[in-house]
Amino acid sequence: MGMNSQGRLSTPAETAAVAEHKTFTGNKALQIEEPLIFEIGRNEVTGVDIDVPLDFKPRLGSHRRKQPIDPPGLSEPEAMRHYVRLSQKNCAIDMGLYPLGSCTMKHNPRLNEKMARLPGFADVHPLQPLFTVSGAVELIAELGKWLLVTTGMASVAMSPKAGAHGELCGMMSIKVALTARGETRTKVLVPESAHGTNPATAALLGYKVVTIPAREDGTVDPASVRELLDDQVAAIMLTNPNTCGLFERDIKEIADAVHEAGAYFYCDGANFNAIVGKVKPGELGVDAMHINLHKTFSTPHGGGGPGAGPVVLSEKLAPFAPVPYVRFEGDTAEFVETRAKAKEHGDTPFGRMTAFHGQMGMFIRALSFMLSHGCDGLKQASEDAVLNANYIRASLQDLMSLPFGKRPNMHEVLFDDSFLKDTGVTTLDFAKAMIDEGYHPMTMYFPLVIHGALLIEPTESESLASLDLFVATLRDLVMSAKRGETERFTGAPYHSPRRRLDETAAARKPILKWVRPEPATAEATE
């Protein structure tokens, strides 16, 4: 039986036969089996009209393509059907509660989409003369201001493309700030409950990652941090609220200890959505923090991206923020694009994170969300998210197991798998059975500090009725597991477009693209 490195099953278990009413097409009513475009498209078909002028002499030198390209085309109606059918095999927030912990699957208001498509935003080029895009620069500055006020920080680097890219930007600022002090430090402290991106980022910059063990209650103990601090520690990377859904209550003490040791405090802001309007990270001693606009400020997740990860910085790190940035002289905003230009102002940016200016399309959507909510609505969103998560905890704590006792959590609630002990049902089975009930499963097997973790984040978007149905469903599933109805779980999902998929086989002999089948030869058919 295949297992991956987290000890979770990756091969479908033997399952009981499902009563099947076979159809001629293999379709199940509205669920249409859809081949790959390479199997239905044709080279000569195109769904786009393009006029090619013939009255010109190519100037390609010797570089004209000799090997023909091979992607097939579909007509417009064929392409429309193909991708609509594919879309119908996807679960989405717009279809139901999507409690994927740590990912913040909240409602994406369509006003934001409409605003991002205004020609004055969507149809402007990053290298047009700046006086023809003053409104775009103004928007970046305005969003920057909202981020600074909500976080209580000194400066913001807008260009990072996603959360992990923001982490890289923040940690680069820290590394450069140390260099400016004439220091080279070698270690970064990361709690064991951290997102995988934290240690990966630190390692990318050449730091040795030192793991901080979690305290019994799921938070970080300032004493363990102090024990690990020395003059080689460059920074601590701490998520707050942390990945167990708990607020690090000793955060100020930890920040003070870190600063006393001459190190910096990087806060992973993935869970900022729990505390907007309730506390400013700047007041907690944070030196750098990225903000996932696609989580906290509801830019759509888009099947995995694009994200946006602006980084707010403390006074100490502000001079090192990368280009480009908006600089204010009184009320006049200047868009500083190069290091050379920055030096004229006496700034010392560490470099550039990306071509152009960052995820403008996401900036527009995030600002639209923030303006719609205002200071009062943003605070209420945090409160409602926390309220909803606690309601789920309180409604399930008698049946499911809480690793850190029955204490309030923030915007997400973490269960372990001890409630499944002796049922023959694993966390993975449990999650897959939720699929049959019409729910996207919660985050599983993360954070790594908890055995068989189930991390539920309902967000503020859910109504009480929606939460109640979700709770009732989970209660039914737990009771069913405890009654020994293991088939409901081990063979699940039964009703999704695909049953459990063989991840082990996929990794053993990776098939990463479609390959045209060899035409059958006479010998082969004999």
Next chain:
Amino acid sequence: MLACIGVKSIDDLFADIPEVARLTAPMDLPRRKSELEVERHLSRLAAKNVPASDVPFFVGGGAYKHHVPATVDHLIQRSEFLTSYTPYQPEITQGTLQALFEFQTQIADLTAMDVANASMYDGSTAAAEAVLMAHRVTRRNKAVISGGVHPHYRAVIRTTSELADDTFDILPADPMGTKDILSRINKETSCVVVQSPSFFGQLIDLQLIADKAHECGALLIAVFTEVVSLGLIEPPGTQGADIVVGEGQSIGNPLTFGGPYVGLFATRQKYVRQMPGRLCGETVDADGKRGFVVTLSTREQHIRREKATSNICTNAGLCQLAFTIHMTLLGKTGFEKLALANHAAAVKLAEMLEGIDGVELLNDAFFNEFTLRLKGKDSEAVVNTLAEKGIMAGVPVKRIDPISEGVGDLLVVAATEINTDEDRAAFAAALKEVLAWA
């Protein structure tokens, strides 16, 4: 709800926040606005910008104005695509996964490489990741970066390399790719990074550089910023490239002032386990039906943590989907026609501009972008004057590469299928006038 939870007020749930830091007053920001008010506010900002469609438009330099069929934007706005997340649960995300598999196949085909990943943030960050990957493969840490690579890409590679404690040899701007790069490649070189069409629009013979790199045990990283070029010019994969990275914005995605875009990343089969980013692979489900999953995750940060090949988590999901849909609508026939239409637009424009007094066309081979020397004139000033006349003329090299010498009068001009004969005539007439006066 509070009674069920067993607390008196919402604030009780926030009790772990240190009291001194708790916010008691509202934040110093405006209160909530109605949908109408927000729309007014943002529309006012948008109205201050000049959209590319409103003027004769010739700005490229890594982002290109193309026509995107209406079908594309409609499809990517379907709830099931727009509001889904990373396909962690493959049974209920086959839509996203199958589109990823189609995308990977399309990119591998266009670049003539073995495998492509499920997208990076953009071309520039993909280039920086490629350099890091070359270091892992060769166990060397010195990259040689050609002077024809986009200045922003060079800056991103430089920043990453500097802070990852790697070394680099970045050549100054090299408009026609004539500077000697071969002698810079030696046994310490991890990779050579070359862009074709270059930032200056010049088509470069990659095979020559690949041969020298391979002779020294280094990898060739081929970069492009205009993916449409692959419909007409020789792909990097047949010229010895080991890693190919590029910007995919041109297909399916609007300009949006620089992002979000879609980074393309392809390599040889033997390096697949050193790749950064997400990969989608084919498998079967419990009923033996074909399906797709995220695979080879043991390279990735959520499993490998500090030993991962990259810290990347998010990809360019929706932008990648837009690419795939637009590419599917084009197909081989449409894509080749689009490439040809772009080249034709550039040739026609070049013929009109190179005849103007005080203008020298530097390129001898180009696709849809070329470089003009405005003999001694400050190209940024010329561009600004033309913009005041309602013509977006191109990218003044000095604006994004203030360090290299002798680029103050260089202007990079892009032409695409959106340009009309009238656009070209207006540009030529205005340039002639401005140069005569300046």
